[in-house]
Amino acid sequence: MNDNKMSNFKPVISVSDACKLVGLSRARFYQLLEEGIFPQPLYHIKTKRPYYDKNLQIKLLEIREEGIGNNGDIIIFYSPRKKKNRQNKKSKKEHSVLDDYAETLSSMGIFCNSKELSAALKKLFPDGVGGVEEGIIIRELFRYFKSK
Incomplete structure (x- = not known):
């Protein structure tokens, strides 16, 4: 290095x-520690907490990069997973909530799309719907669309 x-x-x-x-989970890390792939941590005398000093950190990375464990065994690591975009997850979640509202309202005879629902929610709940019961949200949406 x-x-x-x-x-x-x-x-x-x-x-x-x-x-x-x-780039491993704690469970997998401890498995490899038990197998002797990774070196054992040092322990603080007073607190008895495990830690890795600079030299052991370097050793951990070398094992990860080279694929040869501390005990000499060969270990093949998979490539790390790509992190998903959380914004997409949030928008999908919001979309599914809007779909749920639309489905509930359609069963009550009110037909609207997600764009109309989104606009109505912003008008009825300018501070957002966080902490508001779902039944109250549905009731207010029903009243809003019924009065239109």
Whole structure:
């Protein structure tokens, strides 16, 4: 490893931070620790908390990159998963809520699309619907569209 990468290491990190460093879950990290793939952490004398110093952090990354464990066994790591865009997840969730409202209202004889619903929600609940019971939201939407 070059000196530039070494300067990015903290003097000590927790086991949780070590898991993040190598891109593994805590469960998988502990499995590999038991198998001897990863080196055992050091322990603080007073608190008995495990930690990894700078040299062990480097060793963890070398094992991850090279695929040869601390015990000499070969380990093949899968590529890390790509993180999904949370904004898309939120918009899909909002969309499904609007679909639920539209379905409920249609069963009550009110037919509207998600655009109309979104506009009505903004008008009826300018501060948002957080903390408002679903029944109240449906009632207010029903009254709104019935009066139109």
